Amino acid sequence: MNDITFFQRFENDIVAGRKTITLRDASESHFTPGQQLRVGRYEDDVYFCTIEVVSVTPVALDQLTDEHARQENMTLPELKEVIAEIYPGLNELYAIVFTRVTKA
Numbered sequence: 001m002n003d004i005t006f007f008q009r010f011e012n013d014i015v016a017g018r019k020t021i022t023l024r025d026a027s028e029s030h031f032t033p034g035q036q037l038r039v040g041r042y043e044d045d046v047y048f049c050t051i052e053v054v055s056v057t058p059v060a061l062d063q064l065t066d067e068h069a070r071q072e073n074m075t076l077p078e079l080k081e082v083i084a085e086i087y088p089g090l091n092e093l094y095a096i097v098f099t100r101v102t103k104a
Ligand SMILES: CC(=O)Nc1ccn([C@H]2C[C@H](O)[C@@H](CO)O2)c(=O)n1
Pocket: 005, 006, 007, 010, 021, 022, 023, 024, 042, 072, 082, 083, 086
């Protein structure tokens, strides 16, 4: 059983440590610093690594910065486009910062 999923297109970046943050809605804001999470692919729920949560911080869509985008391995316009696709109309997000601890 996995604890969190990511779209398959982000798997390589997460495993390589190029993506160290994810922005989620309130339904995934309950994770706590130090918690280790099994990570699966959204499309098929196949486990691909374990991450450790560093922090969970509320952030509004209009507060996103180039630093958030860098941690996502994207540009800020790319990040805002992804967020608009996944969470249309949502302004209240949670930035989950993590490190990858093991891979499958
Ligand atoms: C079910 C669900 O919401 N899955 C998600 C949500 C977000 N992501 C990624 C996409 C971006 O890189 C960041 C910001 O939302 O997190 C995801 O892979 N899967």
